[in-house]
Amino acid sequence: MAKTVEKITDRDQDFASWYTDVVRVADLVSYSSVKGSMIIRPYGYAIWENIQKILDREFKKLGHQNVQMPMFIPESLLNIEKEHVKGFAPEVAWVTHGGDTPLEERMCVRPTSETLFCEHFKNIVKSYRDLPILYNQWCTIVRWEKTTRPFLRSREILWQEGHTLHRTAEEAKQETLRMFKVYEDFQRNVLSLPVITGKKTEKEKFAGAEETYTLEAMMYDGVALQNGTSHYFGDHFAKAFHIEYLDADNTWKTPFQTSWGVSTRMIGALIMTHGDNHGLVLPPAIAPIKVIFIPIQENEEVNKVIDNLTHELPEDIPFEIDRSGKSPGYKFAQAEVRGIPLRIEVGLRDLEKNEVTITRRDTLEKKAVKLEDVTEEIKSLLPIIQKDMYNRALKRRDSMIYEVNNKEEFLKTAKEKPGFILIPWCGKTACEDKIKEETGLKSRCIKEDIDTGLCAYCGKKAKHKIYFGKQY
Amino acid sequence: MAKTVEKITDRDQDFASWYTDVVRVADLVSYSSVKGSMIIRPYGYAIWENIQKILDREFKKLGHQNVQMPMFIPESLLNIEKEHVKGFAPEVAWVTHGGDTPLEERMCVRPTSETLFCEHFKNIVKSYRDLPILYNQWCTIVRWEKTTRPFLRSREILWQEGHTLHRTAEEAKQETLRMFKVYEDFQRNVLSLPVITGKKTEKEKFAGAEETYTLEAMMYDGVALQNGTSHYFGDHFAKAFHIEYLDADNTWKTPFQTSWGVSTRMIGALIMTHGDNHGLVLPPAIAPIKVIFIPIQENEEVNKVIDNLTHELPEDIPFEIDRSGKSPGYKFAQAEVRGIPLRIEVGLRDLEKNEVTITRRDTLEKKAVKLEDVTEEIKSLLPIIQKDMYNRALKRRDSMIYEVNNKEEFLKTAKEKPGFILIPWCGKTACEDKIKEETGLKSRCIKEDIDTGLCAYCGKKAKHKIYFGKQY
Numbered sequence: 001m002a003k004t005v006e007k008i009t010d011r012d013q014d015f016a017s018w019y020t021d022v023v024r025v026a027d028l029v030s031y032s033s034v035k036g037s038m039i040i041r042p043y044g045y046a047i048w049e050n051i052q053k054i055l056d057r058e059f060k061k062l063g064h065q066n067v068q069m070p071m072f073i074p075e076s077l078l079n080i081e082k083e084h085v086k087g088f089a090p091e092v093a094w095v096t097h098g099g100d101t102p103l104e105e106r107m108c109v110r111p112t113s114e115t116l117f118c119e120h121f122k123n124i125v126k127s128y129r130d131l132p133i134l135y136n137q138w139c140t141i142v143r144w145e146k147t148t149r150p151f152l153r154s155r156e157i158l159w160q161e162g163h164t165l166h167r168t169a170e171e172a173k174q175e176t177l178r179m180f181k182v183y184e185d186f187q188r189n190v191l192s193l194p195v196i197t198g199k200k201t202e203k204e205k206f207a208g209a210e211e212t213y214t215l216e217a218m219m220y221d222g223v224a225l226q227n228g229t230s231h232y233f234g235d236h237f238a239k240a241f242h243i244e245y246l247d248a249d250n251t252w253k254t255p256f257q258t259s260w261g262v263s264t265r266m267i268g269a270l271i272m273t274h275g276d277n278h279g280l281v282l283p284p285a286i287a288p289i290k291v292i293f294i295p296i297q298e299n300e301e302v303n304k305v306i307d308n309l310t311h312e313l314p315e316d317i318p319f320e321i322d323r324s325g326k327s328p329g330y331k332f333a334q335a336e337v338r339g340i341p342l343r344i345e346v347g348l349r350d351l352e353k354n355e356v357t358i359t360r361r362d363t364l365e366k367k368a369v370k371l372e373d374v375t376e377e378i379k380s381l382l383p384i385i386q387k388d389m390y391n392r393a394l395k396r397r398d399s400m401i402y403e404v405n406n407k408e409e410f411l412k413t414a415k416e417k418p419g420f421i422l423i424p425w426c427g428k429t430a431c432e433d434k435i436k437e438e439t440g441l442k443s444r445c446i447k448e449d450i451d452t453g454l455c456a457y458c459g460k461k462a463k464h465k466i467y468f469g470k471q472y
Numbered sequence: 473m474a475k476t477v478e479k480i481t482d483r484d485q486d487f488a489s490w491y492t493d494v495v496r497v498a499d500l501v502s503y504s505s506v507k508g509s510m511i512i513r514p515y516g517y518a519i520w521e522n523i524q525k526i527l528d529r530e531f532k533k534l535g536h537q538n539v540q541m542p543m544f545i546p547e548s549l550l551n552i553e554k555e556h557v558k559g560f561a562p563e564v565a566w567v568t569h570g571g572d573t574p575l576e577e578r579m580c581v582r583p584t585s586e587t588l589f590c591e592h593f594k595n596i597v598k599s600y601r602d603l604p605i606l607y608n609q610w611c612t613i614v615r616w617e618k619t620t621r622p623f624l625r626s627r628e629i630l631w632q633e634g635h636t637l638h639r640t641a642e643e644a645k646q647e648t649l650r651m652f653k654v655y656e657d658f659q660r661n662v663l664s665l666p667v668i669t670g671k672k673t674e675k676e677k678f679a680g681a682e683e684t685y686t687l688e689a690m691m692y693d694g695v696a697l698q699n700g701t702s703h704y705f706g707d708h709f710a711k712a713f714h715i716e717y718l719d720a721d722n723t724w725k726t727p728f729q730t731s732w733g734v735s736t737r738m739i740g741a742l743i744m745t746h747g748d749n750h751g752l753v754l755p756p757a758i759a760p761i762k763v764i765f766i767p768i769q770e771n772e773e774v775n776k777v778i779d780n781l782t783h784e785l786p787e788d789i790p791f792e793i794d795r796s797g798k799s800p801g802y803k804f805a806q807a808e809v810r811g812i813p814l815r816i817e818v819g820l821r822d823l824e825k826n827e828v829t830i831t832r833r834d835t836l837e838k839k840a841v842k843l844e845d846v847t848e849e850i851k852s853l854l855p856i857i858q859k860d861m862y863n864r865a866l867k868r869r870d871s872m873i874y875e876v877n878n879k880e881e882f883l884k885t886a887k888e889k890p891g892f893i894l895i896p897w898c899g900k901t902a903c904e905d906k907i908k909e910e911t912g913l914k915s916r917c918i919k920e921d922i923d924t925g926l927c928a929y930c931g932k933k934a935k936h937k938i939y940f941g942k943q944y
Contacts, residue, residue: 030592030596032541032542032591033546033548033549033591034542034544034545034546034579034588037542037543037544038542039539039540039542039588039592040539040540041539042537042538042539042607045537045538045539045540046537046538048540049538065514065517065518066514066517066521067511067513067514067517068511068512068517068630069504069511070504070506070509070511070628071509071581071612071614071628072506072509072565072628073506074505074506076505077505077506089571090572091570092570092571093569093570094567094568094569094570095565095566095568096566096568096569097565097566097568098563098564098565098566098616098627099562099564099616100562107506109581116504116506119504119505120502120504120511123504124502135514140543140611140612144570155570156542156543156544158540
């Protein structure tokens with residue numbers, strides 16, 4: 001593209017503008033006349049493809065199979081589970097006409113597919129031998145949000161939704177936690193996101209679930225991003241949809257169910273956790289391009305060195321060579337805005353000393369490296385960057401978690417300190433509602449159950465240690 | 473699944489019922505309360521995943537990048553290119569409400585995404601240096617069909633759509649043909665489909681295209697399935713959407729455009745070309761499972777032999793072992809209905825002779841093979857099956873193409889012989905309309921241009937050799 005690298009708003013001055021600048025200048029997203037939807041551009045989509053590839057392999061390793069359900073849900077089908085329809089009906093897109101013809105029954109575009117999976121399970125499950133069913137679906141869902149931001153809150157969301165059906169409650173609970181662990185490992189090890197994990201409160205759990213486990217990432221500005229959930233449904237849905245199986249003891253029983261999902265929102269978390277004033281910073285494990293080679297001069301020797309170096313790189317280190325003909329300074333800025341983990345500058349002056357310059361994107365540290373050591377240096381730096389990024393994010397996150405024990409301190413912290421507040425809490429929805437009303441904070445997740453102490457807000461007997469925080 | 477292999481209708485008695493039996497009994501598809509949409513089950517979806525994997529690799533090799541556009545198109549955007557909206561408006565699904573709120577402007581669910589890509593191209597293209605743009609999108613589209621059949625005609629279609637933008641007409645024409653060739657190679661070499669290829673007539677080309685190239689597969693019953701298209705748009709869309717680029721000579725010019733797509737319909741072609749009275753027959757190159765091992769007895773030696781054999785198989789030969797505990801006869805029928813290319817029966821009687829029995833799914837030929845030769849036999853049989861399936865389909869297709877030169881013969885053949893009819897033809901839409909009216913046949917594609925002879929239907933001067941046939 002013929003353009004100069006555009007200016008990005010200062011991150012500490014206006015975080016919201018910084019964010020929209022980065023997604024635009026790094027060519028992740030573009031807008032269209034479709035309000036509330038985004039265009040995911042090649043570089044942004046390549047990140048999503050990497051996420052898909054890694055998670056899909058994990059799911060399949062654990063025995064999950066991919067399927068594809070319809071994208072429409074007839075109103076009567078959505079209405080079957082009462083909690084569920086209450087949660088989703090206000091924000092679905094309704095299809096009312098096919099061509100010029102009004103539909104006999106209107107359909108919504110799926111906001112999530114529990115109802116479709118349940119209807120299907122009812123049709124295909126007969127015996128305990130059919131269980132467990134471990135299904136996953138990659139698809140786009142639609143939620144008619146009023147205010148939208150790329151990746152964070154969008155009318156169209158690319159995601160995966162796992163749906164499983166089990167013989168026993170115990171097995172379904174284990175599956176809920178097993179997939180929760182898959183998400184946690186992925187976000188920590190691949191995305192370098194130090195997520196806080198735990199159960200949602202009654203008020204915040206998924207519409208229709210018995211238990212919801214959540215991964216809560218803290219963004220640079222201290223605001224939470226719910227970055228994935230895993231739900232245990234018990235047999236609520238199965239009962240509502242009359243799913244039954246004939247057990248080994250020849251009686252009909254109701255199976256137990258889970259669902260779990262993560263979405264392109266994780267890309268938003270990547271940006272807002274790791275990015276800086278130069279643009280994106282991508283963890284090597286998810287970066288579409290891990291190394292960029294920048295020829296400082298258009299010169300035969302420079303080209304030959306770059307050719308040799310790229311030939312030595314193993315296949316799992318995708319690279320690019322910037323032969324755009326732009327100035328070195330432009331190329332550096334462009335590599336930075338795209339968050340490419342390592343930049344290798346190859347110039348005649350360095351080559352006289354048989355060296356190139358390697359720059360880490362995360363720290364912007366430069367280092368002269370002998371030609372014969374470059375490949376090894378790249379191989380050893382990438383996992384170091386991966387780990388350092390995690391640790392830096394962890395340190396920042398921990399520095400923004402405030403543990404308080406009384407209302408005064410709680411209100412003061414809520415007002416003055418961005419981040420999460422960890423409090424002993426009574427567990428009552430009425431108390432949670434009041435906290436929201438007075439402070440704007442919502443519960444993130446339960447850290448642990450406790451049986452001593454008093455609720456930091458209402459003073460009644462505490463039941464949990466819990467995180468509160470603002471959210472995207 | 474606990475069930476017996478169900479009876480499949482005889483293919484020669486009732487081809488339509490045979491088809492729906494196969495897609496159901498082979499667990500490719502299931503129905504739901506969403507009329508006109510299908511559920512793609514794990515085995516069917518695994519075929520689609522293989523199609524995606526192979527084609528996506530080819531596209532990327534040629535420099536195409538994946539993107540994701542919105543799934544909705546505002547009515548005013550759809551309306552910009554007149555031919556295009558005329559072609560699609562009668563069959564789109566309209567979203568009119570978000571939750572309880574009527575939309576200011578209704579939107580359709582994309583029936584295809586030319587309009588969205590054009591709007592995006594207008595925003596991102598400035599200079600000749602930005603060209604060519606080579607984009608592809610994997611997504612679901614919606615066309616509100618009245619009568620539907622799984623894979624062949626469905627309200628929701630999983631597909632890919634390539635959209636490219638070029639500096640010159642010549643380059644765009646080359647791209648149209650280049651991608652057409654990718655499809656042809658894929659369908660011939662991977663799907664073993666002997667497609668007939670050529671240009672569509674004016675009447676049958678894509679709404680808004682200057683030229684449409686089509687791949688026409690002939691099903692077992694002689695009926696055509698349009699199995700993919702590649703369109704050259706000229707600058708029609710670019711002009712309608714005011715896409716311009718600043719050329720090297722410093723003048724603003726209009727670029728030229730292509731689009732091309734294939735869909736899950738190819739799975740329908742696979743079934744209806746290769747399937748038989750036992751069920752599916754899958755070409756090895758696309759089969760999710762290439763080899764199935766069937767233990768005849770539950771026995772330690774049998775298990776050991778199977779373990780050894782499967783360990784020897786290279787990674788690109790995915791296999792399954794049927795340990796269902798069902799009878800061998802049931803397992804054989806199940807392997808056949810799923811169309812698995814090779815079946816290896818491992819039983820004690822054969823093992824006494826140090827042998828197993830290998831059965832080809834395409835011919836049902838059995839062969840005793842020494843244990844030490846099994847891996848080599850599998851490796852050599854798979855490409856033979858692939859080629860034999862193509863040649864058998866080609867022979868059948870050619871035996872059902874009738875070349876005729878006058879109206880009497882044309883009408884008689886149209887009435888009596890299922891298949892394609894190849895005729896010299898005048899090229900006039902009025903003549904094509906009359907043929908459709910009198911015979912029910914539509915033009916498939918132009919084989920070649922000619923400058924002698926008379927139209928076999930209207931007797932005017934012939935311009936093309938062209939195929940006519942019924943279609944799904």
